[in-house]
Amino acid sequence: MPIAWTADQVLALAPDAGSIAAGRKLSGPGPWSGTGTREDAAVWGECAGSGKHPYRTVVDLGGPAYRCSCPSRKFPCKHALGLLLLWSAGQVRPGTPPEWAGTWLAERATRPPAAAQSGVSDPAAARKRVERRGERVAAGVDELDRWLLDQVRGGLAALQQGGYSYVEPMAARMVDAQAPGLASALRRLPGAGAGQPDRSGPLLEGLALLRLAVTAHRGLDRLPPSLAACVRREVGYPIAKDDVLAGPPVADRWQVVGRRDDEQERLTVRRVWLRGERTGRPALVLSFAGAGQQLDASLAAGLTVDADLHFYPGTAPLRALVGTRRGAPEPIGTLRGGSLQDAAAAYAAAVAADPWTYSWPVVVGGLTPVPGPVWQAYDGGGRRVRLLGGDELYRLLAVSGGHPVTVAADYTPGGLRPVSVLDADPGRAAGQLVLL
């Protein structure tokens, strides 16, 4: 039987910091009455508030999905968070749901998961749109090619010194040409090799991979479908979620081994690192939220989710969407890590399959971090690697204490960038994942 989530896992669901504080205040038994849980798949209770009637809160842990009679527009609301915290503290006893909770839970059980609703309206118009886009991209790509060749013909000094303002006109042109993928690759160029005395090598790599995308795009229809998908991704063709979800499911118990939010202008990107317990396969689930919107909180780090993943097409598929889920998430049991050699081999295979691969998620076991002017880590096989990151490396060091630990990380050409570590503290429950 699954055990309750930890408080951290519950709080990871919170839409913002204010909700965390508000939820905590409702996490004591004081305001709650009529609480209960059913096979740890659902939790419910009534919370006394400022109104005459208590708010009725019910959570389906499988989604997780929430319902509350409060008027809050936050999702989950503070009552749901408080209830889950109460439950995670072991203060909710098993029981049978009252009618108001049972009805909703029964409805959810019978409803098919997120039915595809958008139908294709006009096939002819759609085809025309695609054609027009193809033409615009082709014209943009040719322009980019001339620009790329000009850089190499005239020397990289201009790019090296010009920085963002130097690439921005071309990047804007790529946005106009509906090739946003190329635009962001251009905008990443000025940062390539930052901090190194000679940046021409990293800059050449960036230009070369852009050139690869450009030339490959010209022969797009002659490429195998999965490789063509990589090219389309690099150029920035949109791909409908429904199309991804229509792809073959990969069933596994997916361990959520990492989560990080990146705030860009007005947009927050959440990356969730998954790893198949059975297949050992990595996956990355992205979600986006504009200002005031909420990120997908359903994949809380440290949990294992039994689900179907649908991978975006490509020769080294990594990004995925979550399809059907089975049962409630459970805490991660064990996390199997390979050696540094294994990690390098997995990275090499990914690069060989998809030349645009820059980083690849790996799990390395028996890794000992060592601080210094340059952080390094060594494994039991006598191999070592450079560690990348900022202050989070000190947390890795703290958890390790100079002993070998299992680390989930991104393997990159510059070194290993840790995202989480398994805390082997004997005082902790087995498999306590610490996000870095």
Added chain:
Amino acid sequence: MTSWADLSAAALLGTARRDVDVTALPGPLGTAAARLTPVNADDAAVPSPGGAGPSADGTAGAGGGVVRSAAGDPAARLLDAAALATPYRRAGMRPGVAPVESGPAAGPETARLVRPAGAAHLGRVLGGNQDLLVEWAGAAAAGRWRPPADLLPALLDAAARDGAAAAAVVPVLGVRGRWLAAARPDWAQAITIADPSTLATPNATPPTAPSPTATPNPGAIPGPGPTPGPGAIPGPAPGPGATPGPATAPAGSGPAEVDEVWEHGERAERRDRYDVLRAADPARARALLTATWAKETGEDREWFLDQIGVRPQDADEPLLETALRDRRKGVRDRAAATLGVLPRSAYAARMSERARAAVSVERRRLRTRLVVAPPETCDDAMAGDAISRTPPAGIGAQGWWLREIVSATPLPVWSALGPPAQLLGWAGDTDWRDVLVGGWQDAAIRQQDAGWAAALLDRRPPQRDWPALVGALPPDRRGLAVARLLAGKDTTPWLLSAVLTVCPPPWPDELGRAVLARLVRTDVGPRDTGIRDALTLLAHRLPPHRAAAVRDRAGKAGSDWGPALTRVAETLEFRYAMLEELR
């Protein structure tokens, strides 16, 4: 043979100036690159790279098909070869084999790990109110709990930010936390100052990596701390001789380096070094400072005297006497103030003599009175003891000199004449009442004399003097004293928060009641800054079992005070849960 370096060098210069033979790339790269390149000039007649539409037929080689590139253009050739070489090189990377030197790992813990709820409480307390952190740490230390390892960096950051936090945090760091602190100079320094015995803790060496041996990309590295200087980590320098076999000795910080930093270091480095030494090995700190005293800048001299003034020792007297004759007034004043709280100093003796000459008791049959004879002039000896000859505008010279003398005189001198309360009473009958009371008050505050402070507070001095006088009482007596002060008189919100700040937790019930009564009766609302500060103090320093009482009060309060008091009650409830978890 063409290497990747040749490719990037050619790209840096531009193919217009330098061409590169891509077919000479090593191994399969060269073979693949040869297929990119036209063998003869005829093939070079392929449409220009910019040519759009169906005639452009270059495709990438990733699929393994035949590749004919934009041919004759050396720039295209270079980029296409680089496109082959980039994934080739990335996929070919292998982790290095050179051994990494690392120090010993952290030993096993002796305290028990907090339960998840306790860790969650700590997570909330970190980065929040310092009273809460200090309270958490105190309760954890008492219950022999230790925090989870991943929160140790945040705890050490808190310790590095503030000395009071450091003192509370150090006992709960555990083996792992002390081990970790050695990895960063700011952490190491903070806990060394808080607990000098950490210097002698064996086996706490951080595993510092040697400088990168075969790492290709230096730079863009998160350095170990803000310390300048490549690689050299000036760890907490142990006092040489004082602690044989120092534990933390990264990067060769021996006795020689102590002097090195002291002689040639930046101002911030030297001050850090002095701080650590003053806590760990005061004699050595004194010796170093004495040796360089004449060369220190005026600003630095003042700073060092401020440090000495925090906890002066008898052995500091020679340096302070030197400073008393400094050409800078700020230095002289600081030296005098510090010497005045060293009761065995020659300065204190000189002041005592002057005080006894100026004030005596005349006992007659019916009445005892103070006879006050302030100095007629300020002689050279007085001036040499940092008494300024000219008083501030509007103050009589004789009174001014008298007050300077009384302020700097050890208070026990007066006990020969009578108890504080009696002396204060007698002073009221003289013409010099304000001078004497003011001087005694200065002395009570500087010398932290509880008896005098209590006597002065009994006379209900002006409110602005409360915080300093209350601060001169022992911590456990301050709460009741403030409760009594508040009962009598209304205070400004600013003063309320100032006087409550010096009352450490836990507050006695009397103080809690007095503050609540005072708050609700105020004519300023809960949004006033001073009142807000007072509410925060109330929430963090009242014993947490008072939550119910505060909630009760909140229920009866109006719409302005109700929510404010509810928040106080919530914090108290949080503290209650937090402390229960650590029992």
